[in-house]
Amino acid sequence: MMSTPQITTVMYHYVRPLEKSRFPKIKGLNLKAFEAQIDYLMLNYTILEPRTLRTILKDGRRAPKRSCILTFDDGYIDHFNYVFPVLATRGLKGFFFPPKSSLIDRKILSVNKIQFLLAEISEPQQLKSRLDNTLADFGIQNIGELIKKYYNSSRYDSAPINYIKRLLQHALPDKVREKIIDKLFNECVTSDTASFCEELYLTLDQAKLMADYGMEFGGHGDLHLWHDKCTEKELEREVSASSQVVRSIHGNLKDPFYCYPFGGYDQHTLDCVKAAKFMAGFTVEPNLTKVNNGKILELARLDTNDLPSNLTNKNNPWLELANSV
Secondary structure, eight states, rough: OOOEEEEEEEEEOOEEEEGSSSTTTSSOHHHHHHHHHHHHHHHHHHEOOHHHHHHHHOOOOOHHHHHEEEEEEEEEEEEEIIIHHHHHHHHHOOOOEEEHHHHHHOOOOOHHHHHHHHHSSOOHHHHHHHHHHHHTTOOOOOOHHHHHHHHHOOSOHHHHHHHHHHHIIIOOOHHHHHHHHHHHHHHHTOOHHHHHHHHHHHHHHHHHHHHHHHHHEOOOOOOOOGGGOOOOOHHHHHHHHHHHHHHHHHOSSSSOEEEEEGOOHHHHHHHHHHHHTOOOEEOOSSSSSSSSSTTTTTTTTTEGGGGGGGTTOOOOOOHHHHHTT
């Protein structure tokens, strides 16, 4: 029996020379490690162009053995300053997924304010205490219930970090949540949000230049909200804004790709994304990408952290799986 075609799709976010950056503790991949990872993938995989993946998904053509796809989320300036040169000099192309509010409206996303809060305050427990005090100042009375529900470790985060993220990402009422995020960010990171925005995100002109070289941009929402936690109106805005991003960069790109912020989606999300003419969607399910199971709106991806720092490690389960198909 012929094995199921699978592709190793890798997800990246921040890629920068961390030790030389303003925020060396931001959760990202060091530039040298990224270059080494890309060189290893080039030697051991066939790195597919976005248009090749589109053809495979549309026509049912079998992917080459040991195929790989590169994806980059959130539209950071890292992707223009560091990722783009690495890919372009090697003749490689990848998918990029910037939210509309950061790329076009030049607003700092709440998710990024939270990340830089965590990067600026070295002790998570200290930030948790500061958050709890701020909650009390804003009249939040169910702090004990919030701790009981959200103070637990997750796949990548310790209990205090997971608690901070969940409260500031979605658990608190929207209006209060945004005010608390802004207060902590302004006090702990910077109040000059305009300059910080230009330092953090790539611009529309830079994205168009990357597209001219064959990089493909897809949908990633407007405000980078958890789509499965959105109201119907919020979800409609997130998906509509994603279509605007694609049009602003590529013009009339047929069958674009989508990427769910935080990996959050449900059946209503899938229906909305499909209705907006997006062909396929990437999740954050840590697995190899199956391309012929009829679920092309739910394509799995590996995070760069799922790959070992020493990529020649033969005991890595993802590399073993990839080698077998």
